[in-house]
Amino acid sequence: MQIGTVKPHHAHRFEAKTSVSKEHDHLLKGFTLTVNGNSFDRHRHYFRGVTMSTNNHYHRFYGETGPAIPLENGGHYHLFESRTYYNYDEAVLPQYGGVMYRNSERPKHDHTFSGRTLDIVGVDPFFRRFIEKC
Numbered sequence: 001m002q003i004g005t006v007k008p009h010h011a012h013r014f015e016a017k018t019s020v021s022k023e024h025d026h027l028l029k030g031f032t033l034t035v036n037g038n039s040f041d042r043h044r045h046y047f048r049g050v051t052m053s054t055n056n057h058y059h060r061f062y063g064e065t066g067p068a069i070p071l072e073n074g075g076h077y078h079l080f081e082s083r084t085y086y087n088y089d090e091a092v093l094p095q096y097g098g099v100m101y102r103n104s105e106r107p108k109h110d111h112t113f114s115g116r117t118l119d120i121v122g123v124d125p126f127f128r129r130f131i132e133k134c
Contacts, residue, residue, distance in 0.1 A: 008037075009122070010037070011031045013119055015118065016115035018059075018113045020111075024054045025054065025111065026053075027051065028049060028113060032045035032065065033047065041068065043068050044064050046065075047061075049061055057088065059084035059110065061082060061084045065117060066078055083112045085110065086110045087110070
């Protein structure tokens with residue numbers, strides 16, 4: 001079996017802290033979407049989520065990682081960078097929670113973030129056994 005021919009589906013955990021904007025930052029935590037790939041095929045993952053709430057608001061974010069970067073132990077990681085979607089500088093708090101957007105010229109802000117994915121999660125047990133035999 002040649003190296004790189006097995007491409008199990010998997011995802012990665014990620015965490016990052018945003019840049020400071022309007023005297024605050026946000027924490028991001030989540031999992032990438034799954035793809036079939038290995039450490040050598042330069043595959044990428046999409047990710048999305050909502051930041052932790054700070055200053056009575058949060059931000060949505062979406063992105064795509066860079067290609068797989070091999071590790072000495074046979075695993076891999078991905079680098080990522082993106083920006084959050086805009087949100088108001090001062091939150092509009094509706095009666096029943098959530099976020100209210102209006103077509104107004106209220107001051108808004110966003111944040112940038114970058115990091116690297118963490119451990120691989122969700123590898124199919126069939127592929128794990130198959131890889132260990134190679």
